[in-house]
Amino acid sequence: MVGISTSPWWSWTHGLMVRSYLPVINTLAKGLDIRLGHRVTNVVRRYNGVKVTVENGKTFIADAAIAELGVGLENKIILHFENVFWPNVEFLGVVAGISYGCSYFLNLHKAARHPVLVYMPSGRLAKDIEKMSDEAAANFAFVQLKKILPDASSPIQYLVSRWGSDINSLGEATSMCYPGSVHGAYSTGMMAAEDCRMRVLERYGELDLFQPVMGEMASLTIPLQISRM
Ligand SMILES: Cc1cc2nc3c(=O)[nH]c(=O)nc-3n(C[C@H](O)[C@H](O)[C@H](O)COP(=O)(O)OP(=O)(O)OC[C@H]3O[C@@H](n4cnc5c(N)ncnc54)[C@H](O)[C@@H]3O)c2cc1C
Structure with missing residues (x-):
């Protein structure tokens, strides 16, 4: 391949x-x-x-x-379920008229064989989620999932990131083309280094x-x- x-x-x-x-x-x-x-x-x-x-x-x-070096914000709400009840696809998403309503989940079962979905809010939504408790944030993500899969069962565990308020991060997603990724960070780092050199x-x-x-x-x-x- x-x-x-x-x-x-x-x-x-x-x-x-x-x-x-x-x-x-x-x-x-x-x-x-x-x-x-x-x-x-x-x-x-x-x-x-x-x-x-x-x-x-x-x-x-x-x-x-x-x-x-500009920085945006993307967070991750990791939902761990008892069983896999979703289709065997890489992503599950919601498209809406306003960006606040759009969202997507990464299906970790495809790569790691664990019944885990990762909800990834970005921009203003990611900022707003940082103000919520972990429980409220996980619940918000679950409500988004229910819009895709109305019969979804509740998660048994969850983990919520707050990169915007973490003093070792203060954000994520520096790249416009590949936000929130290692390759995006690498390419923007190379661009910034070249800019610095010039x-x-x-x-x-x-x-x-x-x-x-x-x-x-x-x-x-x-x-x-x-x-x-
Ligand atoms: C749970 C999780 C899963 C992810 N999964 C993937 C994935 O599967 N694939 C993918 O492509 N990307 C993934 N990402 C995103 C990817 O990890 C990041 O986009 C990437 O690491 C960003 O690289 P960076 O060098 O910009 O920042 P970082 O990797 O965060 O490096 C910044 C470094 O600077 C240090 N630092 C911060 N503040 C200071 C300071 N004041 N002084 C000195 N040092 C400081 C930090 O300690 C850190 O070591 C994931 C991120 C998370 C959180």
């Missing part, structure tokens, strides 16, 4: 990363100075770069920082400032195992 596709891999339908994203993360992180456990609290632009302060007061000087280039005229990293990225190969859902 992989071999016959003429489109880029991120435009295929959903696939399951058999060995998780770890091989991708490990490969992309090679040669980079990544500090874990350093939550940034302040970024100040200086005449020759930026000063970054982290939670414990430590500071770092850098050439540039990404200032305007601005540094304009300001300092240093052609080779990012070239070691960007050059290595171009020649990266990451062995992946993807199972089609």
